[in-house]
Amino acid sequence: MKTGRKRNAQKKRWVKLPTLVSMISITMVLLLLGSVVLFALTANELSKSVRESLTVTVVLQDDIAVTEAKAFNDSISALPFVKHSQYISSEQALEEQSKSMGLDPSEFLGSNPFSISLELAMKHQYNCSDSLNWIVPGLKSCEAVHDVIYQHELVDTLNRNLNRISAIFLVIALLLILVSMSLINNMVRISIHNHRFDIYTMKLVGADWSFIRKPFMARAALMGFFSAVLADVMLLGGVEWIISKDPSAISFLPMQNVAVMAVCVFLFGLVLTLLCTYVSVTRILGMRESDLY
Numbered sequence: 001m002k003t004g005r006k007r008n009a010q011k012k013r014w015v016k017l018p019t020l021v022s023m024i025s026i027t028m029v030l031l032l033l034g035s036v037v038l039f040a041l042t043a044n045e046l047s048k049s050v051r052e053s054l055t056v057t058v059v060l061q062d063d064i065a066v067t068e069a070k071a072f073n074d075s076i077s078a079l080p081f082v083k084h085s086q087y088i089s090s091e092q093a094l095e096e097q098s099k100s101m102g103l104d105p106s107e108f109l110g111s112n113p114f115s116i117s118l119e120l121a122m123k124h125q126y127n128c129s130d131s132l133n134w135i136v137p138g139l140k141s142c143e144a145v146h147d148v149i150y151q152h153e154l155v156d157t158l159n160r161n162l163n164r165i166s167a168i169f170l171v172i173a174l175l176l177i178l179v180s181m182s183l184i185n186n187m188v189r190i191s192i193h194n195h196r197f198d199i200y201t202m203k204l205v206g207a208d209w210s211f212i213r214k215p216f217m218a219r220a221a222l223m224g225f226f227s228a229v230l231a232d233v234m235l236l237g238g239v240e241w242i243i244s245k246d247p248s249a250i251s252f253l254p255m256q257n258v259a260v261m262a263v264c265v266f267l268f269g270l271v272l273t274l275l276c277t278y279v280s281v282t283r284i285l286g287m288r289e290s291d292l293y
Contacts, residue, residue: 001132013131018033022187022188022191022223023223023226025187025232026187026223026224026227026269026273027176027227027234028184028227029180030180030227030231030268030269031178031231032238032267033182033231034078034232034235035235036173036176036177036180036263036266037260037261037265038235038239038253038257039169040169040170041127041257041260042257043165043166044166045254046252047165047166048124049123049124050066050158050162051128051158051159051162052083052122052123052124053121053126054122054151054155055122055148055152056095056119056120056135056136056139056148056150057118057119057148057150058076058131058148059117059144059148059149060115060116060117060143060144061144061146062146063102064115064116064144066116068144069144070087070284072144073084073087074117076118076120076139081122081123081126081131082120082121082123085119085120085121086118088116089116090115093114093116093117095135096279102166106128111290113252115146116118116158122135122224127155128159130154132150132152132155136148145254147155171183177279180268181272184269184273184276185291188220188273188276189205189276189280190284192216192280192284193284195216196284199212199285200284209258209282212285213277213278213279213281213282216277217277217278217283219277220273220274221273224270224271224272224274225270227273228265228266228268228269231265232262232265232266233260234260236258237256247289251254
């Protein structure tokens with residue numbers, strides 16, 4: 001009796017081993033997928049940051065009063081295409097220029113040659129030639145504005161290069177996602193293929209197809225759920241570790257992006273595992289006996 005019980009216990013352990021191996025494999029694939037999603041979102045944040053680092057300088061009229069200039073700055077800051085606006089007084093501009101040149105221009109000019117100006121950081125979606133072509137003339141038409149200065153060629157070059165890099169990252173991300181889908185599908189198919197004779201036997205005794213699928217779908221749901229949760233825990237732990245080492249990284253890893261990554265991994269792991277299981281079981285149910293060997 002004891003020997004029989006021991007054999008049954010060993011058999012149960014060996015039955016559970018393939019499921020455990022499949023779950024670990026799916027977890028590793030989901031880690032890859034989550035890393036790809038997080039990397040793509042981080043690259044997008046970096047692209048936004050680079051675009052917003054390019055500023056538009058609005059030079060105000062020489063005779064404008066300080067109170068009027070500050071009021072104009074407040075009105076400019078409220079525009080939908082402006083991320084933030086920095087007020088630069090003529091004295092501050094003179095001091096900064098003196099530091100960069102190593103001499104004071106007012107000493108040989110006899111007066112401060114700089115006017116009050118505003119440094120506009122544009123929102124990333126507006127920092128392109130198409131948008132600036134209508135924003136700049138609108139700013140120049142204001143009575144308080146003497147001139148608007150921005151680096152036209154640099155904006156064009158930057159946006160062109162960022163678009164190319166984004167396209168390359170998108171292609172790589174799509175390829176890795178397809179690889180992840182293929183790996184999970186193959187692992188599920190192999191797992192189901194090992195039970196093909198059990199499935200065929202149940203079909204021979206008249207079991208309904210939905211009844212045959214039910215235990216496999218339940219196991220797939222558990223595998224997908226635990227694999228996705230484990231992958232999310234490991235990814236979130238990695239993000240937390242990165243932020244603890246470099247707190248500035250949180251600007252490129254906002255919580256909404258981390259949440260999107262976690263949801264994508266969870267849904268991908270659960271839905272794809274269930275879908276692959278359904279397709280694999282249905283394929284075996286449609287086989288003839290000769291196809292099983």
